[in-house]
Amino acid sequence: MFHIAVCDDEPQVCVQLEKMMERYGAQNGVELEVNVFYSGETLYQAISSSGASGPDLIFLDIELKLLSGVDVGRMIREELRDEGIQIVYISAKQGYAMELFEVRPLHFLLKPLDEKKVFDVTEKARELSGRRRRFFEYDMGKEHYRIPLSKIMYFESRGRKIRLVTASEPADTEALFYGKLTQVARDLAGEDFIQIHQSYLIHHLYVRAYEYNQVTLINQVALPISQPYRKAVREALLRRR
Numbered sequence: 001m002f003h004i005a006v007c008d009d010e011p012q013v014c015v016q017l018e019k020m021m022e023r024y025g026a027q028n029g030v031e032l033e034v035n036v037f038y039s040g041e042t043l044y045q046a047i048s049s050s051g052a053s054g055p056d057l058i059f060l061d062i063e064l065k066l067l068s069g070v071d072v073g074r075m076i077r078e079e080l081r082d083e084g085i086q087i088v089y090i091s092a093k094q095g096y097a098m099e100l101f102e103v104r105p106l107h108f109l110l111k112p113l114d115e116k117k118v119f120d121v122t123e124k125a126r127e128l129s130g131r132r133r134r135f136f137e138y139d140m141g142k143e144h145y146r147i148p149l150s151k152i153m154y155f156e157s158r159g160r161k162i163r164l165v166t167a168s169e170p171a172d173t174e175a176l177f178y179g180k181l182t183q184v185a186r187d188l189a190g191e192d193f194i195q196i197h198q199s200y201l202i203h204h205l206y207v208r209a210y211e212y213n214q215v216t217l218i219n220q221v222a223l224p225i226s227q228p229y230r231k232a233v234r235e236a237l238l239r240r241r
Helices: 011-028 040-048 069-078 097-101 115-132 181-187 227-239
Strands: 002-007 032-037 057-061 086-091 107-110 135-140 143-148 152-158 161-166 173-178 193-197 200-203 207-210 214-217 222-224
Touching: 002 011, 002 040, 002 115, 011 032, 011 115, 032 040, 040 069, 057 069, 057 115, 069 086, 086 115, 107 115, 135 161, 135 173, 152 181, 181 193, 181 200, 193 222, 193 227, 200 222, 207 227
Parallel strands: 002 032, 002 057, 057 086, 086 107
Antiparallel strands: 135 143, 152 161, 152 200, 161 173, 193 200, 207 214, 214 222
16 A cells, blocks of 8 residues: 655645546556645644654645645654655745755646656655665674664764664664674665765765765764765765755
8 A cells, every 4th residue: 555645725736636646546556545635734743643654655735824845844854754755845836946955855846737747756756665665684692673774874884893873753773783884885785875985874865965075964963975985975966866
């Protein structure tokens, strides 16, 4: 089941997206659940009270009356610390690039909505949702652990051990296990991780700001980008925008 939320204060837009999703599901043999919200407040309340069962994809209007779509997206990313929900902004206006940057949306669609573009972005969201279900596995002593890749912010090499830092509430958590960062990077090749330094491997979804010589993650931790990795890091981050 792929869970979709539609949030727009124009009922006709909500009906249009519901019908589009019905056609998408029928054409692709996909079971969908679509929930409609007419305000940012009701959407955020539903997500914050849902625990791990929030939507996979949100079609979110920017120009909502009280909480704007940008406000809702920022609260999902910063207060709920959820980077897994894919957000597609919809609007009748252009020119929101700077406001949307920190929310890290999957896409931006202009009204009136084009069905093919809606289908394409839904397909991309389903692909990314499948990736989020993957796990990283490691051993600590006699215990074996499985962590969803989507929850891992970064790995740090500490001699013979690796520090793994995850995003969670109320605070970030970490674990130490024996291993080599080069092997972890090989194991996660093709996933959403970028090596920025011989000691750091980061998940690109948690990058809040990028500079020539460092990245800042959403928890305000700044990590250095070493000279040999700078070109590759820049290219990797640009591909994932």
